[in-house]
Amino acid sequence: MGTAFAEGSLISVQTNDDNYIEGDTIVISGNVVTSIGDTQVTMQLFNEANMVEIAQIKVSQDGNYAHTIIAQGQLWKNQGSYIVKVTYGEGNSAETQFDYTPESKIIETTKDFPVDAGDSGILDIKYTIRGGVVESIKIEPENLGLLVKINASYDGKIILELPRESIDAEKQNGKDEKFIILIDDSQTTYEEIQSDSTVRTIEINFEEGDSEIQIIGTYVIPEFGTIVMIILTIGILTSILLTKNKFQIKI
Numbered sequence: 001m002g003t004a005f006a007e008g009s010l011i012s013v014q015t016n017d018d019n020y021i022e023g024d025t026i027v028i029s030g031n032v033v034t035s036i037g038d039t040q041v042t043m044q045l046f047n048e049a050n051m052v053e054i055a056q057i058k059v060s061q062d063g064n065y066a067h068t069i070i071a072q073g074q075l076w077k078n079q080g081s082y083i084v085k086v087t088y089g090e091g092n093s094a095e096t097q098f099d100y101t102p103e104s105k106i107i108e109t110t111k112d113f114p115v116d117a118g119d120s121g122i123l124d125i126k127y128t129i130r131g132g133v134v135e136s137i138k139i140e141p142e143n144l145g146l147l148v149k150i151n152a153s154y155d156g157k158i159i160l161e162l163p164r165e166s167i168d169a170e171k172q173n174g175k176d177e178k179f180i181i182l183i184d185d186s187q188t189t190y191e192e193i194q195s196d197s198t199v200r201t202i203e204i205n206f207e208e209g210d211s212e213i214q215i216i217g218t219y220v221i222p223e224f225g226t227i228v229m230i231i232l233t234i235g236i237l238t239s240i241l242l243t244k245n246k247f248q249i250k251i
Contacts, residue, residue: 010034011041011088013096019208020071021131021154022103028084029066032059036089041065046083047100052076059088071100079105106130106154113137115146117221123166131156132206139167145179145216152210159193159203160215168200169217176200180216183207 016027028043041057052075057067079101087093108130115137117123125137125146132152140147146167150158162168169177181190183206194201204213 009088009094010092011086011094013084013086013094015084015096015098017098019099019101019154021101021106022072022076024071024155026069026071026098027066028069028086029064030086030094032063032065032088032092035059035061035063039089042087043067044085044087045069046085047075047078047080050075050078052082057086076100077102101154106156109133115139117166120166120221123163123221125163126161128159129156130158131208132158132210134158139220140214141220143214143216144218144220145214146220148213148215149211150206150213152206152208155205155207157203157205158213159201162200162202162215164198164200167215167217167220170219177218180214182212182214182216183210184212 010033011030012032013028013030016029017024020026028045030041032041039059041059043053043055043057044051045053053069055067057065059065080099081097082100083095083097085093085095108128110126110128111134112124112126113134115123115125117139123139127134127137129150131154132150135149135151137146137148139145144167146162148158148160169179171177176195179190179202181188181202181204183204188204190205191203192200193203202215206213
């Protein structure tokens with residue numbers, strides 16, 4: 001994150017992010033240009049006029065300092081901007097700020113999302129998302145899976161109920177295989193929280209700023225139609241070639 005210096009000051013301050021939610025770890029750090037003996041950095045954290053935390057922080061020999069705070073407790077109830085102020089010696093100070101959102105303000109949404117399944121009609125995918133919103137879900141026949149586009153305002157999670165008749169991942173013996181999950185083209189893990197004969201329910205964690213989640217299996221609805229079209233195309237081409245050969249023989 002950006003480092004804040006006050007003009008003419010010997011100290012800087014920064015945080016490891018500019019947006020936190022309840023339970024996050026906040027690292028406040030900085031540097032002093034010239035050490036003043038054993039003088040410590042005084043850190044004060046405010047929300048509006050309310051002091052949330054105060055601490056004395058030792059300065060290392062190279063002039064760096066750091067302090068860790070967990071964003072939770074009785075003083076972390078208000079959503080909004082929080083200001084970090086540090087002072088060092090006389091007349092040396094710097095400030096920075098970040099935004100904070102308590103758990104109670106993070107919206108959790110449960111809905112059915114209608115997905116165009118071509119000749120199979122509309123497929124309703126039930127989902128629950130926290131920390132973002134679902135913008136679209138579409139079938140990717142070429143990848144045998146789904147592409148879920150999200151707008152992630154915070155670190156969060158999405159739970160998807162995947163109907164087996166529409167999308168699944170199976171081994172050759174018919175047993176369940178793991179889905180391949182990609183977030184913005186990077187493979188990640190997931191948790192399967194429920195599985196029965198009709199539905200597999202999976203939970204995927206995402207981070208603030210993530211935008212695309214791919215769920216890849218071994219089967220998806222349009223696969224059958226795609227294969228039929230391939231076979232039909234091959235059959236037409238074969239028929240044309242055979243007809244051409246017949247004409248050539250006659251000539």
